[in-house]
Amino acid sequence: MELLSGADMITRFLADEGVEYIYGYPGGAALHIYDAIHRQDKVHHILVRHEQAATHMADGYARATGKPGVVLVTSGPGATNAVTGIATAYMDSIPMVVLCGQVMSHLIGEDAFQETDIIGVTRPIVKHSFSIKHPAEIPEVLKKAFHIATTGRPGPVVVDIPKDMTAPTEKYEYVYPKKVKLRSYTPVGRGHTGQIKKAVELMLKAKRPVLYGGGGLILGQAAELFTELARKLNFPVTTSLMGIGAFPQTDKQSVGWLGMHGSYEANQAMHHSDLVVCIGARFDDRATNNTAKFCPTARIVHVDVDPSSIGKTVRVDVPIVGTATSVIEEMLSLLDESRSAPDAAALTDWWKQIDDWRASRVGRLYEPAQPGEPMKPQQVVEAVWKATKGQAYVVTDVGQHQMYAAQYYKFDKPNRWITSGGLGTMGFGFPAAMGIKLNKPQEEVVLITGEGSFQMMMQELSTCSQFGIPVKIINLNNQSLGMVRQWQDLNYNSRHAQSYMQSLPDFKMLVESYGHVAMKVEKAEDLDAAMEKAFALKDKLVFLDVYVDPREHVYPMQVPQGSMKDMLLSKTERT
Amino acid sequence: MRHIISILMENEAGALSRVVGLFSQRNFNIETLNVAPTDDPTLSRLTVTTVGDDRVIEQITKQLNKLIDVVKLVDLTEGQHIERELMMVKVKAVGAQRAEVKRTTEIFRGQIIDVTPSVYTIQLTGEAGKLDAFIQALGANTLLEVVRTGVSGISRGEKVLSL
Structure with a gap:
């Protein structure tokens, strides 16, 4: 027996x-735990700056990693x-366990120093939470926390200690609980x-079907099976923003991702389809546009591990929980x-229609920069794709750059596209990229960000120096909050209220002051060379401050x- | 449409706030709510009445089922069921009013459970509609205080909500 x-x-x-690895920051209520971390060498702690x-x-x-x-x-x-960060994980169903120190039990409720009811604060943004009532229950509660966070539809779990x-x-017997049972929690398994x-049957009869994959395919490690299904059926494949990578995007069968900034052909195909087979997506408002006008001629099959996702926003003909x-x-x-x-003749016609939609946009996705004009953000993303041979883990923040990254980097594998899709958290990208690089040091991890988002978490440059985390950062610097500005252009007569970033730092000097490498890229002709140089520096964090056209819209x-x-197809064209 | 949803949940700190929080978080409506431990001290039974169309009620039951503390639930209004609510009413009762209030109470099969020279306290049990009717019937008499437990319910026949 071990005490x-x-x-x-x-x-x-x-x-x-x-x-x-665990990620954190010490403080009074957590100091016993930090002392315990100091006295062992299996679990490594990464000290962040926020x-x-x-x-x-x-x-x-x-x-x-899926872990x-x-x-x-x-x-x-x-x-x-x-x-x-908890809310970000909750919205995208990411497995996470957050251990929070708490003031001593006898002080709870007395407004003690650094006391917050964090169980109460986080209640709507966790899958579940626990408060430790006795030291002896710690192993079992932690096991429950991991079990809940990782099974079914994953999500964050908070443990207040x-x-x-x-x-x-105070010492008690420790036994690692291999299993836990919760009578009120049984994750779903097979579908009906x-x-x-x-x-x-509907798939075999369909004349204009679309396979629609979501983030659930990535979380559920089902991308390979999904690809097999798509190939067997020869249906066009689209994904949600979170489902990017569930099917190879360079494959002819892929019509790209759908929704607000999705591809022309994906959105056209969805609208005109007679069958939508959705697996692991939740039909959120950015994916469906107006639900009353959503896919008027389609029957909808919806497969999801979470029954509450089915029928929440759109009517479903064949619900499958599994x-x-x-x-x-x-x-x-x-x-x-x-x-x-599958109806081969009908599919041939359907593919012809889809190919026509696709062909109509070739070469017209964005207007390349004229000589002397600033670079287009889209061409920068294309350059990143080329430089990394489409194999990188691409992490983004939130805004225009996020959409450009999703549109112009082509993902052929799951888990490579890392973005805050649900909550849309600016500041997410840099630390997320760090978490990946730390655990996958051999892989190329690229953060595509903007100067607005990056400034929300730029203090982590210091963490990268301390722990040697050589992520590559492509800052699409348009000197403004681009997506806000775009909406102001479209909806507010170009009144750019607070979307202009005054007093930007000299990012090169800033990044270098932490001991990293930084380059400023202002001309298109310097772009490829800068990329090459950046990716050649394997062990260095490299920051490319790339100046792009602030007038560009997604x-x-x-x-x-x-x-x-x-859809609006450009500043002047509309479907 | 009005629904009565009855929930068996872990009798643990925080469980109630998760259920109640879910309703406000997702913009669902709570008309009445009551909760108490059951014969099994590890379980509480919570009954909530809510209003919504089929889509909303489906979401409510699905979202409730997702809560880890919720062990089981039933929408009682989907089948034959019995619902009861307890109400205590304090009414001003002086002079001729005393006899009239007493008569009305008897008609509704209520009981006067406390008396002072100027006040009757009446207990009444029944469906929510009956309690409403009683308050209406008291009419011109001065209501001093009304306290209602909220609806509790149980299925008719063999059907039970238990582990």
């Missing part, structure tokens, strides 16, 4: 759970600083066979057994309250 203090149980449990960064680092790690990210913060401001629960003098049969892998496997075997095949853009097909 451990609560603090030692925490580090020991994390080691037994296979956690290599707790929000700790959550995004854990989040980026989780998105790239839960672990965060440790102190009570009060430590915990509240983590809130944005009063300081006296981790006191070094009858429903899956119905879906397959994991993506199990449902797709069953679909594949039903297709194999079936004596009929297109296509769906017309507000319209159907899927109603």
